[in-house]
Amino acid sequence: VPADFHDFALQAHEELERELVDGEYFDIAAIEELGTVSAALVVERLARLPGTAEIALSMLVSARSSTSNCHGRLALVENGRPGRFVAQCNTLLVIEGDAVGIAHPAPADVTAVESLFAYPMGRLIGTPSVQWLSPEEAGNVRTWLRVACAAEIAGLMQAAIDSTVAHLSIRKQFGRPLGTFQALRHRMAECAVLAGGVRWLALKAAWTGDAGDAALAALHAQDSATRVIYDVHQMMGAMGMTLEMSLHLWTYRMKALLSELGGRRRAGEGRRRLLFPVGRHSCRHVPFPTLLSP
Amino acid sequence: MNFAWNSDQVAFRALVRDFLEANLPDNWENIAHGPGSEAQSIFSKQFCGALANAGLLVPHWPASWGGRDADPWTAFILAEEMWAAGEPRGGQYMNVNWIGPDADALRQRASSRRATSRRWRAARRCGARGFPSRKPVQTSPRCAPALTSTVRITCINGQKIWTSYAGLADTCFLLARTSPGKGGISIFLLPMDTAGITVRQIPSIIGEGDIHEVFFDDVTVPGRCDARRGRAGLGNRSHGTVSGACGHSAFCTGVKNVAPRGGSAQERRVGLVTGRGAGAVEQSARAHAACEVARLYSYNIIDQRCQGQPPGPEASAARVATVNAERLVNEFVVEHLPEALAGGDALLLAHHQRAIVAGIASGAAEIQLNLIATELLQLPREPR
Numbered sequence: 001v002p003a004d005f006h007d008f009a010l011q012a013h014e015e016l017e018r019e020l021v022d023g024e025y026f027d028i029a030a031i032e033e034l035g036t037v038s039a040a041l042v043v044e045r046l047a048r049l050p051g052t053a054e055i056a057l058s059m060l061v062s063a064r065s066s067t068s069n070c071h072g073r074l075a076l077v078e079n080g081r082p083g084r085f086v087a088q089c090n091t092l093l094v095i096e097g098d099a100v101g102i103a104h105p106a107p108a109d110v111t112a113v114e115s116l117f118a119y120p121m122g123r124l125i126g127t128p129s130v131q132w133l134s135p136e137e138a139g140n141v142r143t144w145l146r147v148a149c150a151a152e153i154a155g156l157m158q159a160a161i162d163s164t165v166a167h168l169s170i171r172k173q174f175g176r177p178l179g180t181f182q183a184l185r186h187r188m189a190e191c192a193v194l195a196g197g198v199r200w201l202a203l204k205a206a207w208t209g210d211a212g213d214a215a216l217a218a219l220h221a222q223d224s225a226t227r228v229i230y231d232v233h234q235m236m237g238a239m240g241m242t243l244e245m246s247l248h249l250w251t252y253r254m255k256a257l258l259s260e261l262g263g264r265r266r267a268g269e270g271r272r273r274l275l276f277p278v279g280r281h282s283c284r285h286v287p288f289p290t291l292l293s294p
Numbered sequence: 295m296n297f298a299w300n301s302d303q304v305a306f307r308a309l310v311r312d313f314l315e316a317n318l319p320d321n322w323e324n325i326a327h328g329p330g331s332e333a334q335s336i337f338s339k340q341f342c343g344a345l346a347n348a349g350l351l352v353p354h355w356p357a358s359w360g361g362r363d364a365d366p367w368t369a370f371i372l373a374e375e376m377w378a379a380g381e382p383r384g385g386q387y388m389n390v391n392w393i394g395p396d397a398d399a400l401r402q403r404a405s406s407r408r409a410t411s412r413r414w415r416a417a418r419r420c421g422a423r424g425f426p427s428r429k430p431v432q433t434s435p436r437c438a439p440a441l442t443s444t445v446r447i448t449c450i451n452g453q454k455i456w457t458s459y460a461g462l463a464d465t466c467f468l469l470a471r472t473s474p475g476k477g478g479i480s481i482f483l484l485p486m487d488t489a490g491i492t493v494r495q496i497p498s499i500i501g502e503g504d505i506h507e508v509f510f511d512d513v514t515v516p517g518r519c520d521a522r523r524g525r526a527g528l529g530n531r532s533h534g535t536v537s538g539a540c541g542h543s544a545f546c547t548g549v550k551n552v553a554p555r556g557g558s559a560q561e562r563r564v565g566l567v568t569g570r571g572a573g574a575v576e577q578s579a580r581a582h583a584a585c586e587v588a589r590l591y592s593y594n595i596i597d598q599r600c601q602g603q604p605p606g607p608e609a610s611a612a613r614v615a616t617v618n619a620e621r622l623v624n625e626f627v628v629e630h631l632p633e634a635l636a637g638g639d640a641l642l643l644a645h646h647q648r649a650i651v652a653g654i655a656s657g658a659a660e661i662q663l664n665l666i667a668t669e670l671l672q673l674p675r676e677p678r
Contacts, residue, residue: 037295165671177674185667185676186660192671193614197587204590207297220583268579 013051017073020046020055029063036060040151040206044199047155048162050246052119052253054085056148061093064144064209067137070102076145076260077124084256086122087112093141094130095261100138101130117256118249142261143205143214146270149260150202150217153225156257157195160250164188164232167239178235187231194224215270222264225254303367310350310375317344318382326380328644329387330459330503338384345383352390356398366599370592380641385459385503393467400481450482450490450513458655460486460493460506488513500655501647574630581622588612588619607669610662617659620652 020026029039039059046055057074075089079096086092087110092103109126133141165188168179178184201217229251233240240247261267299307319325325333345351346360354369355361373391376383383390450470460466463486472480486493490513496505591612598606624646627634634642653659667673 041295161671165673169672169674176677179667179673180676182664182676185673186663188671188673189663189666190614192666193611193618196608196611197584197591197615200590200594201583201586203295204297204586207295216579216583216586219579220587223580223583264580265576268576 013049013053016046016049016051017053017055020053026058026062029059036064036147036206036209037203039063040147040203043148043151044155044158044202047152047253048159048250050249052249054089056152057093057145060148060151060206061141061144062091065137065141067102067131067133067141069104069131070141075122078260080124081259082113082115082121082123084117084119084121086110086124088120088122092124092128093145094124098135098138099132100141101132103128103130116252118252119256121256139211142270143209143211145261146214146218146267147202147205147209149257150198150205150214150221153221153254153257154195154199154202156250156254157191157198157221157225157228160228160232160247160254161188161191161195163245163247163250164235164240167236167245171237171239184235188235191228191231194228198224211270215267218261218270219264219267222258222260222267225258229254303371306368307371307375310372313345313348313350314375314379314382317341318379322380322382323640326382326641326644328501328504328647329381329384330461331501332503334380334382335384335462335503338382338386341382342384342386351383351386352394355390355394359394359398366596370596380644385462388458396467396481397483448515450484450510450515453507453509455496455507457493457506457508458504460508461495461503466491466508482515484513485516488516490514499647500651501644574626577622577626577629581619581626584615584619584622588615591615607666610665611670613656613662614659614666617653620649624649 025042028034028042029036031038043056043059054073054075057076058072061074062071070091070093072090073085073088074091074093075085076083076093076095077086090104092105092110094101094103105124105126105128109124109128110122111125112120112122115121165179168184168188169177171178179188198217198221201213201220205213205217232247233251236245236247239245325337327333329335329338342351349362350372352359352361353364353372354366355363357363369391373387376387381387450468452470454468457466466482466484466486468482468484469479470482471478484491490511492509492511494507494509495503496507498505591608592615595605595609595612598608627642627646631639631642633639635646664676668675
């Protein structure tokens with residue numbers, strides 16, 4: 001971790017991005033033998049790093065968008081709010097209510113803003129032309145935004161848990177490691193179960209590409225992150241409040257994702273289409289598990 | 295990574311559903327008061343016989359035991375569908391899901407022959423295992439366990455609280471201490487009509503016929519009782535795995551019952567849920583997500599089992615995920631469909647009664663949390 005941790009938190013990791021480009025990692029989802037599940041796995045693993053770059057949207061949303069000009073490094077501007085990588089990207093996904101559009105901003109159209117979120121944040125200040133997508137394509141973009149969100153949160157959550165476990169294993173109080181106290185062990189175990197669940201739902205959604213699966217994954221990711229962020233900071237104690245510890249890198253990145261696409265409420269509404277169809281007896285007429293959904 | 299079912303699995307699930315369609319009576323929802331209830335137990339006798347005739351009772355058991363050596367996915371699909379239907383096998387699910395396979399693991403061939411012969415009569419067993427009793431079940435001091443893996447015990451004393459389905463059981467799957475130390479637990483398959491066994495049903499909020507206290511007063515072990523010594527570790531880990539599967543199926547019932555769909559009764563439910571606003575939608579979505587998480591955790595365990603891998607700490611995570619799912623579904627029902635628990639919906643009531651005990655039955659979830667902390671997270675152990 002660089003000594004200048006404050007700048008580090010705010011800047012995109014150019015070397016990481018360059019290596020990913022050179023290694024053709026951004027093309028994983030489009031490669032038949034690898035596909036979107038592999039891309040989601042890569043997003044999840046890279047999110048665990050202390051350094052960051054615009055990875056998730058490029059790997060999953062660009063690759064699955066049928067819009068020809070949805071390419072390059074992407075950023076999301078939702079209802080005029082500041083967003084991650086907005087000042088660095090060359091393509092903006094613009095969301096206004098239910099509408100989704102694509103814009104390619106000029107340098108003067110965007111500006112960096114300072115924030116607690118451990119991503120480089122920016123705001124759209126200009127009025128670049130926006131190509132509004134059809135409702136169908138807008139839905140497709142939303143689906144993959146949610147898959148990306150869930151995959152990224154899964155990795156961030158796991159990194160936060162790993163960091164906290166390391167602390168609990170070596171930090172002693174009352175003569176023994178903190179990690180031996182059951183009150184903390186149980187909470188960490190519950191966090192681990194949540195993190196594993198987020199990962200499973202993200203991977204399944206990446207596999208099916210289904211809007212309902214994606215909504216369910218995003219909902220569980222955002223819901224679980226809320227709980228895990230609190231718990232890991234509590235267990236890290238005052239150390240977790242310092243910028244010398246890296247915990248804030250993952251927890252504040254998760255916080256940046258909590259409000260994406262309307263947060264938990266909208267994700268909850270988005271999963272409706274997963275629900276079960278008609279039956280005389282509820283116990284008999286249910287579909288095969290949604291794993292079979294195309 | 296492949297989340298798809300293969301064609302055999304799809305066909306098997308369809309077969310099970312067709313069977314349910316053909317064999318559940320129209321008034322099934324009035325019978326399904328829970329696996330241990332008298333009405334459901336009576337029904338389960340004929341239902342399990344029909345299942346056996348269709349080759350659907352124990353397909354995952356060895357062919358020599360009456361099964362067809364089907365893989366763990368088959369057993370899991372069967373369990374999913376049965377629980378989603380309200381578990382018409384009654385307490386018999388426990389026998390086919392874990393008592394039989396555990397007995398198989400312990401190579402109790404003699405008991406398996408009896409199990410096979412009784413199976414056709416839908417025999418039941420209770421499971422006296424898991425929780426320590428106030429007065430642990432022990433073999434009498436005058437009994438001398440053999441040094442071989444097969445135990446020769448003549449007398450058992452003690453009591454076991456929290457014994458599932460003991461009231462109607464024919465055979466008891468009993469864990470008793472036969473010698474000191476970690477390997478000193480033996481498993482007995484003990485006929486419940488053995489003199490000295492007393493069963494007391496414990497009234498509970500989880501339903502009738504579920505939990506009992508069983509007393510063993512100078513029980514002379516009959517010559518036909520089978521016993522196997524050691525393997526105390528059979529307990530939490532394998533139990534967690536199997537219970538994860540069982541519980542997983544239980545939450546299917548829950549999520550399907552809270553999910554909007556058509557049909558007369560279900561339409562009324564939809565109206566109730568949607569009429570209660572966005573809060574209900576979001577809360578049901580949370581419950582649904584938790585169910586999907588538990589489902590995928592469980593599928594991962596089954597996949598590991600198919601590959602011959604021993605149960606790992608992921609099984610404990612699956613169990614905790616299942617408890618979370620059961621809890622969230624229950625909380626949703628209590629808040630948004632309270633009338634279901636007051637005479638409005640027998641199946642939801644039955645699910646509720648199973649789910650409220652999800653964190654305790656099959657072993658306390660806190661034990662699984664300890665296992666996760668130590669084995670999955672690799673946190674330092676607590677001092678002992």
